[in-house]
Every structure is written in structure tokens, then in C-alpha cells.
Amino acid sequence: MNVPGIFGSDVFNEAVMKERLPKETYKALKKTIAEGKHLDIELANIVANAMKDWACEKGCTHYTHWFQPMTGLTAEKLDSFISPTDDGHVIMEFSGKELVKGEPDASSFPSGGLRATFEARGYTAWDPTSYAFVKADTLCIPTAFCSYGGEALDKKTPLLRSMEAINKSALRILKMFGSNATRVTANVGPEQEYFLIDREMYSKRKDLIFTGRTLFGAPAPKGQELEDHYFGTIKTRVAAYMKDLDEQLWKLGIYAKTKHNEVAPSQHELAPIYGTTNIATDHNQLTMEIMKRTARKHGFKCLLHEKPFAGVNGSGKHNNWSISTNTGVNLLDPGKTPAENAQFLTFLAAVIKAVNDYQDLLRVSVASAGNDHRLGANEAPPAIISIFLGDELTEILKAIVEGETYKGSKKVDMEIGVDVLPNFPKDTTDRNRTSPFAFTGNKFEFRMPGSKLSVAGPNTVLNTIVAEVLDEFAAELEKADNFQDALDDLIKRTIAENQNIIFNGNGYSAEWPIEAEKRGLLNLKSTPEAIPHFADKKNIDLFVRHGVYTEAEIHSRVEILLDEYCKTINIEALTMIDMAKKDILPAASSYIKELAKTAELAKACGAETDFETDLVKRLSSLSSQTYKKLSELEDVTVKAHEIDDIQELATYYHDVVFTAMGELRAAADEIETLVGEKYWPYPTYGKLLFYV
Ligand code: ADP
Numbered sequence: 001m002n003v004p005g006i007f008g009s010d011v012f013n014e015a016v017m018k019e020r021l022p023k024e025t026y027k028a029l030k031k032t033i034a035e036g037k038h039l040d041i042e043l044a045n046i047v048a049n050a051m052k053d054w055a056c057e058k059g060c061t062h063y064t065h066w067f068q069p070m071t072g073l074t075a076e077k078l079d080s081f082i083s084p085t086d087d088g089h090v091i092m093e094f095s096g097k098e099l100v101k102g103e104p105d106a107s108s109f110p111s112g113g114l115r116a117t118f119e120a121r122g123y124t125a126w127d128p129t130s131y132a133f134v135k136a137d138t139l140c141i142p143t144a145f146c147s148y149g150g151e152a153l154d155k156k157t158p159l160l161r162s163m164e165a166i167n168k169s170a171l172r173i174l175k176m177f178g179s180n181a182t183r184v185t186a187n188v189g190p191e192q193e194y195f196l197i198d199r200e201m202y203s204k205r206k207d208l209i210f211t212g213r214t215l216f217g218a219p220a221p222k223g224q225e226l227e228d229h230y231f232g233t234i235k236t237r238v239a240a241y242m243k244d245l246d247e248q249l250w251k252l253g254i255y256a257k258t259k260h261n262e263v264a265p266s267q268h269e270l271a272p273i274y275g276t277t278n279i280a281t282d283h284n285q286l287t288m289e290i291m292k293r294t295a296r297k298h299g300f301k302c303l304l305h306e307k308p309f310a311g312v313n314g315s316g317k318h319n320n321w322s323i324s325t326n327t328g329v330n331l332l333d334p335g336k337t338p339a340e341n342a343q344f345l346t347f348l349a350a351v352i353k354a355v356n357d358y359q360d361l362l363r364v365s366v367a368s369a370g371n372d373h374r375l376g377a378n379e380a381p382p383a384i385i386s387i388f389l390g391d392e393l394t395e396i397l398k399a400i401v402e403g404e405t406y407k408g409s410k411k412v413d414m415e416i417g418v419d420v421l422p423n424f425p426k427d428t429t430d431r432n433r434t435s436p437f438a439f440t441g442n443k444f445e446f447r448m449p450g451s452k453l454s455v456a457g458p459n460t461v462l463n464t465i466v467a468e469v470l471d472e473f474a475a476e477l478e479k480a481d482n483f484q485d486a487l488d489d490l491i492k493r494t495i496a497e498n499q500n501i502i503f504n505g506n507g508y509s510a511e512w513p514i515e516a517e518k519r520g521l522l523n524l525k526s527t528p529e530a531i532p533h534f535a536d537k538k539n540i541d542l543f544v545r546h547g548v549y550t551e552a553e554i555h556s557r558v559e560i561l562l563d564e565y566c567k568t569i570n571i572e573a574l575t576m577i578d579m580a581k582k583d584i585l586p587a588a589s590s591y592i593k594e595l596a597k598t599a600e601l602a603k604a605c606g607a608e609t610d611f612e613t614d615l616v617k618r619l620s621s622l623s624s625q626t627y628k629k630l631s632e633l634e635d636v637t638v639k640a641h642e643i644d645d646i647q648e649l650a651t652y653y654h655d656v657v658f659t660a661m662g663e664l665r666a667a668a669d670e671i672e673t674l675v676g677e678k679y680w681p682y683p684t685y686g687k688l689l690f691y692v
């Protein structure tokens, strides 16, 4: 495979633009993009025509405005390029107007009350910072999706706004450090975990089909205890899938870099090289889509659910985040010179304070029914937000606060901005896997996002909360008489006041939640508990101040998120009811009948029937219990219809319906361990996880 040759071959990127656009148009387009201005219609016409020619040469017949509605998925509505001529023929046409703006009339997407039906139409607008690309014979134009009133109806618009916010705030700080940077960008490298299972087995499980996770399933004799899958040799069939996937991603200009087996059986990971939060988000959405599509081709099903199987690791999406300047400086890199150190400490202090001040928003940004299974379970970061800095950096910060000399691996005085920080031993920092938010040398790794989540949300929050604290810092420093002294005081104070959020210990230990409570840290255990904090006054003020969300947008999102939670649990409950009623209980009955008949015949022959009679009794009793739990689940699911208030409903689904689901599962899973294999209606965990 000639990788450099195919890389980006399906993307209308710089090189293609340069080659296909008149020089003046190319320059004007680049300028418009760099300045974030509106595209002039004449310019748009020329660009659109060049795009269309390029796409048609690649076999495209259609174009689409590709966008990211609140479902967390991507959406597209295809239009062909055809345009009728007088003589009954058609020509292929694509105008600047069509490129720049679309009206998909996408009124069925969740809008949380932002769009009344009379103004149901939303429109899409090209985001020229993200390249157009070709996918499935269609020219895809990355767009933002808004209502006619200008309210964001998607995940991209707030993300773009938050990137502006952090750009502005960070530049304010950098100016005081004498930097000549003119642009600051937030970057992310999302590590994507996923499961691959055999498609034929998948198609036999209603739970996987309807909900993406198993709702029943007794543990297999073997789990992940041998840790033999993590980084293990990749099986041939999986390797072929990964190779195909890489090739397709590379063609789309996605920097797929690392692939390996993960902790759980049949679990894998793919990590790209990081990019700006906007493009990395687009690319991650595309990656998930291509992962699923490619799986079909190889006879697999790719599961992106956060917890497809109970008792084995769930899947996350580590969000590696940093901020950098257009002069090539990573602002979270400690650097080597005194000036760099001081600047680094300023940004570090800002992140620490931001995470502490807005723990709730970070938690909200990763909240979903699926991710509730991970957060707090013994494999994922707990639902409590804390920061891991590693022992060395923690010691350094302590020395700063106490005004002492740092006595670590290298002896250096620690007066900020004057003396040198020890050269950070980047790779010796203990990579504490139990921390939800860890400093990893030159970036922060936010480990709470679930595998299915769009990273737009968490990065919108990260960009905005850090922008906020940088603004607070800037306001203080700008009025200082002596910058050095003021900075020294600011950093010391900030670190001293935010000690509570720093935790280098084991986040999975039983002591941590108790300790965290003493420290006053939030522990928002479930989605219904977390979501309402989105609309807390301090959070509305924050987002409005930075122009990231309007108050109406926040309220609409709260409603959408709660609604999605309720619907997810409801679908799961209905699926369980269906499975228990139509498959599991009948399977138990058939087996009971078989055993009873056998016992009768055996008895007639004078043979022993302990096995059959014991099992018949146990299975009958478990069936009764399952039946009872099934009826209870049916009742509570029906009662949900009586609740109107969405917050109350979400809490009900969590406290009552979800609990009833757990009880039904426990009874049914026990039946599974007793019923003969050929009577059991579904592929077992053992088959799903180990037979690929
Ligand atoms: P792991 O955490 O599994 O050891 P790596 O350290 O290789 O993985 O990095 C994981 C991800 O972090 C990759 O997507 C990588 O591109 C990204 N990354 C590396 N440096 C940065 C950075 N400065 N900013 C944002 N992401 C980064």
C-alpha cells in the first residue's frame, strides 16, 4: 500500500484547492478561512464548481451537507448534481449558494423546544475550516446546523464558538508574556475503543440489535483476568479489518496512527494523531462511521456502546487535550527556559482552577445512559472529577505554594519566572489509569468520555472553562504594576486554593469517594443527577459570557439530554420484556418439559432421576421469579407514561425502571447457567467474546 500516495486522496484539501482553483480564488478562500469571514458568493461559485468537477471525476453523483445534530451521530441528506437542460438532458451543476448554505428541513431532529413546528426548518452552513470529502459516491460538505433564529441545533457550532473563546483569552495572556502568536488553537487526540464481534452471532441477539449492549448474559468461564488480550497479537481476521479501516481513514485524510488489542476480549483501540478540536471531532465522527461500515464488510459487528458486556471492561474515548499557538508552542509543555516555565505554570494553574470550578460541567459533558455503566464501575474513572499531576509536578507545585526550594530530582530554586523548573521527566510520570483527568507530560487526558460520545461536547466545555479562567487571570494581571510579582502571587494563590482537586492516589479505591466528599468534590453518580447542573446559574453565565451557548440553547440541551436518557432506558426495558417473555422463559419451559419427560421415562425404567428432578425444581422456581420480575418491570415501564416533567421522568427511569431491569436480569442470568446449551436462544458471552 502506497500510504503517502493514497493519504487524503478523497479530500478536497489544500493541495487540491491549489491545483484546481484559479490563483486569486485560492488566495481569497484561504484568507476568508483564516479570518473566519463570510464567503463572497462569486468566490463560492468558483469553489463549488471546482469541487463538483473534482467529485464527479471520483464518481460522485450527489452532494450533501454533512452535519452533527444533537443525536450525537452525523446526518446527511443527499442531493444529486443534476440540472435539466432545454433538450431533455441533464448537466451536473453545483452552485456557490448550494455549497455555502443548505436547507435540509430537518425538523425531526431533537431541538429541545428551540424550534416550533411553524419555523421547523433549520439550515446548514459550510464550515470551511474543515475540508470537503468524498464518501460513498457523495461529496460531503462539513457544515454547522442552526435554526433560522441562529440558535445552534448541532454539536459543531458551540465547539467552534468555544475555540474562538479560548483563542481570545489565551492570546490575552500570551501578550503579557511578550509572545508574538496571533492564534491559539485547542487540540485533541481521541483514543477510540471498540468491540468487534461476529456479525452472525450479533444478529441473533435482540438486545445488541436494539440497544447496542447485552441486557442479559451470564459470565463466560473466562473473562479478562489473565490480561492476555491487552496488546496481544492481533488475530488475522481482525488484522484484515484494521488494515482495511486504516486505508479508508487515510484516504479521508484521517491520521490513523495506533491500533492495538484492549483489555477486554474482542476489544480494540484506534488512536489518531491529534488535530484541532474541530477537525479532530469531524474525523472522530467519520472514524466511528467507517468502523461500523467496514465491520459489515468483514462479517463483524463493531460495537461502540460504552458497556456492551457486563463484567468485562467497557469502552471509552480518552480525550487528549492541549492548547498551542500558531508559533508552534504547546502551552501545556513545561518548556526549558525560565520564561517558558512561568508561562506553562500560568496555563497549568488555569486548567487546574477551571477543572475545579466546573467539575459539574465536565461531568455533564460525558453523561449518558450508556456511560453511566462505566463511570464509577471498577474499570473506568469514577464519577468524581479529580486531577492527576504525578508526584514530581505535585511536589513542585507544593514547593511553589510554600515558597520553598524544590528538593526533587534536580535541585533548583522555584521562584516563578526567575528560575528554572526541573526538566520534566515526561515519561517517568506514573501513568495513573484510575484518574479521570491526568496530566501526561504536555497534555491533559480526560478519560471519562464514553466510546460512543461525540467529543464535541467535552471539548466545548474544556475550551470554555479554561478560557474563563484565563480571562480572570488576564483581568488581574493586566492591572498589575509589576507583572512578575502579580504572576507569582496569582500562581501561588491559585494552586493553594485548588489543592482539593489534585489527587494522585488510586481512584478505584473504596476510600476515595469518602475522601473526595471531605474535600468537597462533586460525585454526580448518574445522568439524571448530573444533567440539571448544565443549567445552573454559574454555568449559564459562563457560556453566555463567552458566546458559546445562549440561555435558550442550554435549556434546550438539558431537555434533549434528559429525553435521550429516558428513551434509551425505555427501549432497553421494552427489549428486556420482549426477550424474557418470548425467548428466555419459553427456553426454560422447553428444557423443564424435556427434563420432566426424561425423569418420568427414567423412573419407569427404575433409574435415578436426581439430576432431572432437582433441576426441574430449581428452574421452575427461577422461572417464577423471572416471571415476577418481568411483570414488575412491565408495570413500572407503563407507569412512566404518567410522568410529564422530564427531570422527574429521568430520575424515575433511573431509580425505578433501571433497578427493575437489574432484578430481572439477575434472575434470568441464573436460568442461563442451568439451561442446556441447545435450548438457549442466544449466543452466550463465551461465544460472543471468544469465538471470533
Ligand atoms: P497513550 O495515552 O495510550 O499512551 P499516547 O500518549 O500515544 O497514548 O497519545 C494518545 C493520543 O494523544 C494520540 O491521539 C496523540 O496524538 C494524542 N496527543 C499527543 N500529544 C498531544 C497533544 N500535545 N495534544 C493533544 N493530543 C495529543
Ligand code: MG
Pocket: 191, 318, 445
Ligand atoms: Mg492515553
